[in-house]
Amino acid sequence: MDQSKLQQHYSQQYNTELEEVRTAVLRMGGLVEQQLERALSALQHGDSSQGEVVVANDYQVNALDVDIDDRCTTIIARRQPTASDLRLVMTVIKTTADLERIGDEAKRVARMAIRLSASDHGRSLFLQLEHLGDQVREMLHGVLDAYARMDVDQAIKVAHQDKRVDAEYENVLRQAITYMMEDPRSIPLILDVIWSARALERIGDRCCNISEYVIYFVKGKDVRHTSLDQMEKEVNA
């Protein structure tokens, strides 16, 4: 091969590596979505076996986390990316870290589902939890979609959804407190409901983080720790 062919070959391989880590995140995202889906289903149907599957599969999420991270470090070391290539690699590293933690939260929900499956108590609160779960699942799906298409408008939409998730979480919390005060024997069980709600609310926060990374990749601006208004301004700039 002559020099230019070699160069072309080299750069094609580099592009393949970048594309591979980008899609590996989507695979990881799909797995995490499945974990959340299953944890919520375990909660809804009081099905502890589904909860156990989630707990057992968490190692797969962790393995992808380590693998993608390692591939990114190798790309940085060998390919010395700059500009948007570097932003992509940084976006991948950060998104992976948040997906891994969403996986942890899904595992927490699954553990609570296993404990709660033994009880008929507090079923009315479960309905509320389901509603919260649906919203969070939609956020996760939406932000993975935003990442797949590097779509900043979709990313902003997810950040907006988080406001509703926070309000819904506060709602569950208030009702849970009332429930506990009315029937103190239910406290240990209702605390598990509260932990599940909290885990779901945290998943919403992490989806927002991923939204911010998408905006960072597309716009080259770090919008973490800014308001939703400022985020929108950056996106429309």
Add this chain to the structure above:
Amino acid sequence: MDQSKLQQHYSQQYNTELEEVRTAVLRMGGLVEQQLERALSALQHGDSSQGEVVVANDYQVNALDVDIDDRCTTIIARRQPTASDLRLVMTVIKTTADLERIGDEAKRVARMAIRLSASDHGRSLFLQLEHLGDQVREMLHGVLDAYARMDVDQAIKVAHQDKRVDAEYENVLRQAITYMMEDPRSIPLILDVIWSARALERIGDRCCNISEYVIYFVKGKDVRHTSLDQMEKEVNA
């Protein structure tokens, strides 16, 4: 300047940049320690004004997070680090992210301290919380020390401390549940105690994360998602 002098100058500047981000993390760590210290003091003395200082100062932690991250990306783009230089930069990026979240947890504790300062209820639980707070503060101090000296033995020590923190947290939780069942009117207040305990427990987890990054830097091995035994094996390898 001749070529070799230029080269030397260039490499000195590079070393300075690396050293600067390394120490910026320590500055950020010092600030986060102060935030935690103050939040715990606010809790202990029922001093809401100290709690408010913590909430007001959180933006400084966030600003350091964005600044250090930005400097790391610039180093990667301009200096194209490899081997241990690259590991250092990756360690800095990840440590910063966890410190930022420790700052968030300290802010949560401070918010609870502000709410709890209005009440005399549940003071006996506060003592337990103080004990947990002391342990977590020690962990944070220890892990910053491990980072400063890139000391893997100290990092392992911190990981061990986390086991005790988790046990202490479970302890607080059990007592809080008993307290709530005995006096249901105290539920909203005791929930704030529980949130504070949870935030402290999470800080312990994040200290463990930083321990893992220190081991990654020194040993070149990613020990996340492994057991404490495996971590020790890697360190002694």
